[in-house]
Every structure is written in structure tokens, then in C-alpha cells.
Amino acid sequence: MPESDVEIHTAQSLGRWLTECVAVHLSRPADTIDSAVPLSDYGLDSVYALSVIAELEDHLDVSLDPAVMWDNPTIDALSKALAEELALNG
Amino acid sequence: MTTTTPRSPGATDAAAPGTSAVPAAPPGGYDAVPELVRLLDELTGDEGPFSGAALAALDTREAFPAQACRALDEFGLPRYYVPVEHGGSLDDFSTVMRLLRAVSRVDLTVAAAHGKTYLGAVSTWIAGDPDRAARLGRRIGEGAVVSCALTERHHGSDLLAGEVTAREAEGGAGWHITGEKWLINNITRADLVTVLARTSPAGGPRGFSLFLVDKSRLAPGALTPLPKVPTYGIRGADISGMEFHDALVPSDALIGEAGHGVEIILKALHITRTGCVAMSLGAGDHALDLAARFTTATTDGGTPLAELPHVRRELGAAVAGLLLAEATGLVAVRAVHALTGEMSVVSAVAKAYVPAQVDDLVARLLHTLGPYGLLDADGHGSFAKLERDHRIIGIFDGSSLVNRNALVDQFPRLSRGYRKGRRDEQGLVEATDPGVPLRPFRPQALSLLSGIGASVVAGLPAAVDRVHDLAASEAASDRLASLAGRLRQAADRLHEEMAAVRFAPRAVPGHAFELAERYELCFAAAAALHLWLRRPDRVDEAWLRACLVLVLTELGEPVGDTEREDLDTLADALLTARPGAVPSLIDSLEGTTP
Numbered sequence: 001m002p003e004s005d006v007e008i009h010t011a012q013s014l015g016r017w018l019t020e021c022v023a024v025h026l027s028r029p030a031d032t033i034d035s036a037v038p039l040s041d042y043g044l045d046s047v048y049a050l051s052v053i054a055e056l057e058d059h060l061d062v063s064l065d066p067a068v069m070w071d072n073p074t075i076d077a078l079s080k081a082l083a084e085e086l087a088l089n090g
Numbered sequence: 091m092t093t094t095t096p097r098s099p100g101a102t103d104a105a106a107p108g109t110s111a112v113p114a115a116p117p118g119g120y121d122a123v124p125e126l127v128r129l130l131d132e133l134t135g136d137e138g139p140f141s142g143a144a145l146a147a148l149d150t151r152e153a154f155p156a157q158a159c160r161a162l163d164e165f166g167l168p169r170y171y172v173p174v175e176h177g178g179s180l181d182d183f184s185t186v187m188r189l190l191r192a193v194s195r196v197d198l199t200v201a202a203a204h205g206k207t208y209l210g211a212v213s214t215w216i217a218g219d220p221d222r223a224a225r226l227g228r229r230i231g232e233g234a235v236v237s238c239a240l241t242e243r244h245h246g247s248d249l250l251a252g253e254v255t256a257r258e259a260e261g262g263a264g265w266h267i268t269g270e271k272w273l274i275n276n277i278t279r280a281d282l283v284t285v286l287a288r289t290s291p292a293g294g295p296r297g298f299s300l301f302l303v304d305k306s307r308l309a310p311g312a313l314t315p316l317p318k319v320p321t322y323g324i325r326g327a328d329i330s331g332m333e334f335h336d337a338l339v340p341s342d343a344l345i346g347e348a349g350h351g352v353e354i355i356l357k358a359l360h361i362t363r364t365g366c367v368a369m370s371l372g373a374g375d376h377a378l379d380l381a382a383r384f385t386t387a388t389t390d391g392g393t394p395l396a397e398l399p400h401v402r403r404e405l406g407a408a409v410a411g412l413l414l415a416e417a418t419g420l421v422a423v424r425a426v427h428a429l430t431g432e433m434s435v436v437s438a439v440a441k442a443y444v445p446a447q448v449d450d451l452v453a454r455l456l457h458t459l460g461p462y463g464l465l466d467a468d469g470h471g472s473f474a475k476l477e478r479d480h481r482i483i484g485i486f487d488g489s490s491l492v493n494r495n496a497l498v499d500q501f502p503r504l505s506r507g508y509r510k511g512r513r514d515e516q517g518l519v520e521a522t523d524p525g526v527p528l529r530p531f532r533p534q535a536l537s538l539l540s541g542i543g544a545s546v547v548a549g550l551p552a553a554v555d556r557v558h559d560l561a562a563s564e565a566a567s568d569r570l571a572s573l574a575g576r577l578r579q580a581a582d583r584l585h586e587e588m589a590a591v592r593f594a595p596r597a598v599p600g601h602a603f604e605l606a607e608r609y610e611l612c613f614a615a616a617a618a619l620h621l622w623l624r625r626p627d628r629v630d631e632a633w634l635r636a637c638l639v640l641v642l643t644e645l646g647e648p649v650g651d652t653e654r655e656d657l658d659t660l661a662d663a664l665l666t667a668r669p670g671a672v673p674s675l676i677d678s679l680e681g682t683t684p
Contacts, residue, residue, distance in 0.1 A: 027594055043595045046250060046295035046352070047499060050539050054503045057541065066538040067353055070295040 009060065009086045015079035021055055022075065035075035046070065062086065122170065122179075123188045129165055130196055131670075133158070140196050142470035149199065149475055152318075152325045154279070158200045162193065163233045171208040173215055173531075176227035182528055183361070183423040187368040188676075194372020195379075198479035199324040201369050202486075206276045208365065209487065210236025212358040213284050213300050216533035217346030226302065229282065237280035239271035239332065240355065247492050249286060249298070249352060254334065256287035256299060258348075264340045265289075265301060270316070272331035275486065278315040279328045281305060286351050298351035301343045312337035323478035357536040360433035361426055363441035363487050367419035370448040373480040374412040377448075377473065378672040381405060381455045382664050384467040395462060396665050404458040406657030409664050409673055410640040411451040413633060415444045416675050417618040418610075421521050421546060427528040428520035430535035435500055435544040442493035443610035445484035452477050494606035498591065498598050500540065504609070505589035507543025508581070511551060518545040522620035524679045547581070547609070550616040554578040556623055569653065570631055573638040574619065580645050581612045608645055615641040621675060629678045632659040 139157035172178020254269030290297035316331035385396040422440035560566035
């Protein structure tokens with residue numbers, strides 16, 4: 001999975017990391033992934049998509065409720081929600 | 091059709107204190123398990139509702155075992171489906187496991203029919219409003235049957251494809267449910283049904299909600315029961331379906347938040363899939379008991395079958411299979427309390443491994459003893475019946491494939507966690523030492539994904555180190571140390587292979603399922619090893635060695651001929667047990683060995 005040295009997690013940096021991560025899962029170039037499109041449209045169905053959260057948790061070394069992915073189905077929404085949550089807990 | 095006036099909630103839910111049809115909760119310290127076992131012994135006698143003749147006759151007629159279920163109601167078994175906080179007696183999942191195992195040891199049709207009420211109610215326990223949960227608890231205490239309707243005719247395990255719809259009534263006056271649920275255990279008999287329905291046209295993981303539908307509060311004609319489906323096993327069970335015709339349910343029928351049905355049910359399944367092990371363990375007990383009696387009583391050329399070396403070896407392997415299933419099941423139900431956040435892994439292992447292991451041991455016994463007449467050894471076809479009945483356990487409540495897929499989805503985290511030895515040590519001790527009191531189960535700790543991996547397996551290398559330490563001080567045999575060392579190596583290699591699995595969504599490669607099966611074997615062996623290490627004085631080391639011999643064989647690892655002789659120790663333990671008893675880790679660990 002892509003490595004990142006992000007220290008302060010902004011919605012933007014999280015969005016870049018998530019796009020890379022999703023691209024690896026889908027075996028397609030990152031620039032073909034639209035961060036405003038629901039991930040389920042790319043075939044990342046509900047349960048499989050949770051494994052993206054698992055990677056994100058390991059990457060950020062934080063514990064997240066996996067259902068955050070279901071409440072925020074696009075990369076844009078998810079990065080925004082995560083950045084807010086990290087700011088709250090950081 | 092929609093002009094129904096729901097009765098007031100109190101109409102059917104109220105129960106004056108002390109009027110329950112079920113005996114009052116027993117005082118602290120009461121152990122229901124031996125009481126139930128005693129009752130079942132009594133009821134298996136001639137003419138009893140649990141007698142071989144009565145159950146075989148019902149099975150032939152595909153008739154529901156109503157009398158047997160009533161006897162369990164009178165005993166008060168339904169109380170153990172209701173958590174103490176909602177007015178019942180359920181405070182330890184290992185007790186329910188043992189109760190349902192005792193019933194399953196006699197008859198799986200009865201166990202599946204009776205135990206289903208827990209699955210029907212569990213969503214309300216973990217996500218429902220406390221008042222609603224208390225009312226449901228009272229109803230169950232009075233003998234109400236609760237079912238759970240998830241699947242539909244054309245979608246099988248694919249819950250997100252469900253077409254049954256719930257539409258909110260105008261002014262928030264309730265919900266209208268429409269569509270067909272099918273192939274559901276107890277749905278026609280049930281008084282209440284938990285229904286998963288689409289509440290957002292687009293669907294998706296937040297597009298479904300759960301409803302607790304009280305049939306007695308529906309307008310006439312709101313439901314059409316569908317005919318009983320003839321089945322290969324559990325022939326007497328009510329496996330049927332239900333069509334909802336714009337059925338109006340009150341707004342308090344909604345369980346938890348609207349849109350959260352999939353999340354709630356996936357978490358609920360973490361518990362019920364684990365609970366299913368009880369039925370497999372009971373079937374395994376029954377199979378081995380029948381085989382032990384049969385091999386002792388039947389001769390081949392004047393020699394009892396039980397004295398033939400190849401028969402003894404197969405009996406021993408079958409016992410080892412049951413002990414591994416039991417170790418997995420025991421640790422898994424304790425993990426519901428102690429490692430709650432890891433149940434996305436633990437329940438998948440338990441539900442995939444335990445039924446498959448029992449199917450295997452039944453097949454092993456039949457392969458060896460079928461030609462001599464095992465199927466009808468007792469004159470009532472009991473072995474044939476349990477073989478048929480048990481097939482369903484690996485399918486319902488999430489099939490083995492569904493559960494293995496869930497494991498494969500978690501491979502990256504499981505392999506990382508194993509490499510780092512990441513585990514919840516305190517939870518692991520609690521889950522693997524029956525002498526440690528269990529903490530209360532906290533539904534809020536359930537998680538769709540285990541955050542840490544699986545402590546049972548991540549703790550394997552440390553457990554193997556401990557065996558080597560014991561061997562160095564002669565407190566364990568070198569034979570055990572050698573078997574444990576090979577297990578560790580196999581687990582190391584397996585996790586490397588798991589880490590290398592990459593796949594696109596929904597395209598799980600076939601070999602990943604095989605890795606999942608090997609993972610289950612490592613989990614089972616680790617569970618047995620942890621249990622033994624907590625109480626090495628209570629369980630014969632040869633039993634543990636025999637379990638490791640079976641696991642290593644199934645993993646395709648080399649095992650020596652001398653090592654296999656430990657299987658014969660298990661055959662002896664089976665053949666010398668008192669009638670009706672089979673070797674059990676739980677009994678040994680608790681010092682209640684028959």
C-alpha cells in the first residue's frame with residue numbers, strides 16, 4: 001500500500017492517500033478515480049470496502065468505526081469526515 | 091388493506107409479574123445444564139417426546155416436534171435466550187452453548203426449531219429500545235416463538251439485494267412492509283418476526299432497516315404464509331416463507347436507527363454464528379456415542395469392531411475432530427464476552443470450521459462403519475438422521491463460503507497482526523481459561539471489523555514458546571514440543587501466503603478459500619493449545635497431541651507413525667467412557683470428567 005509521511009491529516013492529504021489505496025485495490029491508475037463518485041460504483045461493495053478502512057487505521061495508527069465508510073460513501077465525504085474526526089481526537 | 095388499527099402495545103406485551111408460564115429465575119449458582127441433561131434423559135425413555143422412536147416417526151412424517159419443544163419451554167430454556175438486563179437468565183454465552191448442545195445431542199430438528207428464537211430476538215437485544223427489549227423478553231419468557239427473516243427467494247446470502255420494502259407511513263404513523271421472505275426457519279410458527287427490509291430505494295449498506303413484526307398486531311390479511319419446503323434434513327422443521335401485503339407495523343417496530351439494519355444484523359450474526367457451534371457439537375457427541383456403542387456391540391469374524399486397529403484409529407481421529415471443534419467453540423463463545431471486538435474473525439472461523447469438522451467426523455465414521463450398519467445401529471435410524479440433519483448447520487446463518495470470504499477480506503490485517511504478535515492478552519486469557527469469570531457481554535463493543543486481528547492465533551507463537559519451556563523442565567513431553575513447533579512453522583508460512591493474496595473486489599481467488607481453511611485449522615489448534623496451557627493438570631497431554639496430529643495431517647504437514655498412536659488414546663477414552671458420554675475438553679477442564 002502507498003506509504004505517506006503525512007503528519008497533519010487534512011481532508012486533502014487523506015483524499016490523496018485514499019485515492020491511491022482504492023486505486024491499488026481496483027488495479028487501475030489513481031487518476032481514473034473520481035473522488036466524488038460513490039465507491040460502490042467502482043465495485044467496492046459494502047463489506048469489501050471495509051478493508052480500505054482497516055488499511056487506513058493501520059496507516060494512521062488510529063481506531064475508526066468501520067461504518068464511517070458507509071456513512072460517507074465517496075472519497076471526498078470520507079476524507080472530510082476523517083479529517084474532522086482526527087482533528088477532534090488529535 | 092392498509093386501514094389497520096394496531097392494538098395498543100400493551101395489549102399483547104403486558105404480563106403481570108409472576109404469571110409467566112416459565113418457572114421463575116433460579117437463584118444464583120444454579121446450573122441449568124445438568125438439570126436439562128437429567129430432564130432429557132428422562133424424556134428420551136419409552137414414549138417420551140425425545141425417544142428415538144417418537145423423533146424418527148415425526149421425521150418420517152415431516153411433522154414438527156411440538157411436544158419436545160413444549161417440554162423445553164416448560165423447563166424454562168427460553169429464559170436463556172433473554173439477557174439478564176432484559177429480564178432473562180442469559181449472562182454467559184457458554185451456558186446457552188451447553189444447553190443447546192445438550193438438546194442437539196438428542197435431536198437437531200428440535201434444537202434448530204427452539205434455538206431459532208435467539209436469532210429472532212438478538213437484533214433487539216443489541217440495538218433495540220430497552221423498553222421494547224424488556225417487552226420482548228417477557229413474551230419469550232411466556233413461550234413466544236421469534237423468527238428472523240433475512241433471505242429472499244432470488245438472493246440467497248446477498249442481503250443487499252433484498253427486495254422486501256418498508257415505506258414510512260404518512261405522518262410517521264408506522265411502516266408499510268411489502269414483499270416476500272423465503273426459506274426461513276420458524277417463520278410460519280413464529281409469533282414475532284425480525285424482518286430486514288429496504289428503506290431506501292437505492293439500497294446500499296445504509297439502505298435497509300430491521301423491524302420486529304408482531305403478527306398479533308397486524309391487520310387480517312396482511313400476511314400470507316408460504317408452504318413448508320420439503321428438506322433433506324431437519325425434515326420436521328418449519329422451513330417456509332411469508333408474504334407481506336403492505337403490512338402496517340407501528341413505528342416502535344423499528345429496531346435501532348432507520349438505515350442501520352445491515353450493520354445491526356452483521357453484528358448480531360457475530361453472536362449467532364458462534365452460537366451455531368452448539369448444534370454441531372451436540373451432533374458430534376451423538377455421532378460418537380452411537381459409534382462407540384455400535385463398535386462395542388458389533389463383531390466381525392468374532393472380534394468386536396472396537397478392537398480392530400483401523401477402526402480404533404478412525405474412532406480416535408473422529409474424537410480428535412470433536413475435541414478441536416469443541417476447543418474452537420468454547421473459545422469462540424467465551425470470546426463473545428472477552429474478545430468482543432474480534433468477533434468478525436472469531437465467528438467466521440467458528441461457523442466455517444466447527445460444522446465442517448463435524449460433517450467430516452460423521453463422514454469418517456460412516457466410511458469405516460457404514461458397511462457394518464452404523465446408519466441404523468439403534469433401530470431408529472438415528473445416525474442416518476443426524477447425518478442428514480447436520481448438513482444444514484454449515485449452510486444456515488451464513489454458509490461456510492460466506493464466512494471464509496469474510497476471513498479472506500480480513501487477511502491483510504490478520505497477517506500483519508500475526509507478524510507483530512498483536513493481541514489483547516487479557517482478553518485472550520479470559521477467553522481461553524474457563525476458570526476465569528467472564529466479563530458481562532457489551533454489545534457496543536461489537537465491530538464490523540476486528541481492529542486488532544485475532545488474539546487467539548496471534549498468541550500462538552508465544553504459546554508454542556511456553557510449550558518448549560515446559561518441555562525443557564520436563565513438564566511437557568518432547569513429542570508435544572515437536573508437534574507444536576511444526577504447527578508454529580505451518581502458521582508462519584500460512585500468514586506469509588495470506589499476506590500475498592491480492593484480489594479485485596468480489597473476485598476472491600479460489601486458493602484464498604483454501605488458505606482460509608488452513609487458517610481455521612491453525613485457530614482450532616491454537617485454541618486447544620491455549621486451553622491446555624491454562625490447565626495442563628486437567629487435560630491428558632496425549633489428547634492435545636492427538637489434536638495437533640489431526641491438524642498437522644489436515645494441513646498437509648508430515649506426521650510420524652508413532653505420533654499417530656496418540657489417536658488410539660482418544661479411541662480408548664471414547665470406548666471406556668460411561669454410556670452416553672464422550673470425551674470432552676470442557677468436562678475435563680472443569681473437573682467433571684465422566
